[in-house]
Amino acid sequence: MAKKKRVITALACEKCKERNYSQLVAGQRSAGSLHLNKYCSRCRNHTMHKETK
Numbered sequence: 001m002a003k004k005k006r007v008i009t010a011l012a013c014e015k016c017k018e019r020n021y022s023q024l025v026a027g028q029r030s031a032g033s034l035h036l037n038k039y040c041s042r043c044r045n046h047t048m049h050k051e052t053k
Helices: none
Strands: 006-013 019-026 035-040 045-052
Touching: 006 035, 019 035, 019 045
Parallel strands: none
Antiparallel strands: 006 019, 006 045, 035 045
């Protein structure tokens, strides 16, 4: 059986808006946008990163 489509999304820093990370997520995900605490090389600090398309 074929797998469901997955979509590439970017994670953008909420302070400087730079897109530092990309990841695959399920295409028909019903939950809200993803928020992760990741390292931002531009801010040189751990900040919240928000899912963007």
